[in-house]
Amino acid sequence: MPGHAAGYVVASLLIALTLPLAAAIPWPACNSSTGNYTANSAYGGNLRLVAAALPGNVSSSATLFATATTGTAPNTVFEQAQKMCPDNKRVAIFYDTCLLGFSDQDFLTSTTNSDDQEVFLYNGQYVTSNVAQFYATTYELLSSMVAYIGTMDNSSNRFLTGSIAFDAAYPFIYGLTSCNPDLTPGQCRGCLDTAIAEMPQQFIPSTKGARIAGLRCIVRYEVYRFFNGSTMLQLPLPGPAAIQDDGMCFLSSMLLG
Incomplete structure (x- = not known):
């Protein structure tokens, strides 16, 4: 057609x-x-x-x-x-x-997201120290979340919030990843991996928060807690991750x- x-x-x-x-x-x-x-x-x-x-x-x-x-x-x-x-x-x-x-x-x-139906947003403020470590920690958080969401075979909601400890100025970095539930776990992971790979081209590494939102998947991070409900995945983890399904529709x- x-x-x-x-x-x-x-x-x-x-x-x-x-x-x-x-x-x-x-x-x-x-x-x-x-x-x-x-x-x-x-x-x-x-x-x-x-x-x-x-x-x-x-x-x-x-x-x-x-x-x-x-x-x-x-x-x-x-x-x-x-x-x-x-x-x-x-x-x-x-x-x-x-x-x-x-x-x-x-x-x-x-x-995956279509280029002409996708937005790139950032919060307009920047960290001024430990920039390389900030970027590496953010990438670790988002990559860990994507790896975890790719294993959620029994979840109809491919949605995850997470956090990772950072430093005294910014105790935690918070993240969110989500996909449409018609995507398989592997497809969801592929969409999110593609979005994360776009971030270095779209955003300055020191930006305090950014997101890529498309019609198939979304990835976002901030230095503040931007969502309600409990944080579903916390890093570093003392043991197995405890996941709470807060849901999407x-x-x-x-x-x-």
Whole structure:
């Protein structure tokens, strides 16, 4: 099926149940390179249909993950966010508590983030001493979290928070990794590894916090505790890691119209 067939839309929605400690603003990734749509088009109509169906579907799902299908090709829709980028066909919008996006290409077949539906954010402040050690410790935390999340075979929520001890100025560095639950543990690990590998190219090593957020996986670190709930993985570990599932909620859908 052509990737840009008229009316073809893919969308997904993820809602975090572990809420951030501070209010968030949305960060959009808008792309009109494949064209815009109109409210009365098949594409616009399918978006409205999916937006109406998915919240109820996910709330009644034991795994907090839902899909829905309607119509016939090529007017395919997986639901998400149309408000921040009016009429754009390729949109991703990221909040601290959720992300949503849609496209005229089926991004759910990919196991990594799409470059044009991904955002790079940093906190704008920097450590001024022990920079090399800070970077190495941050990498150790995130790499350990990715390795652990890749072993969570029985978890429908590929979501993990963690922390690692650092120094007197910054006692702990905190991290968060998550993937859509339709990814296998190996696919989740691959997506997160790719995101972490992008960090040196996107961020100054001394930045106190940064995140890469895409529609398939998210990785973030800060020098402050930016999430509610208990820290699920703590390093260095005195013994086996104790993991507490604080949960995430995911939505995705395909509509054919």
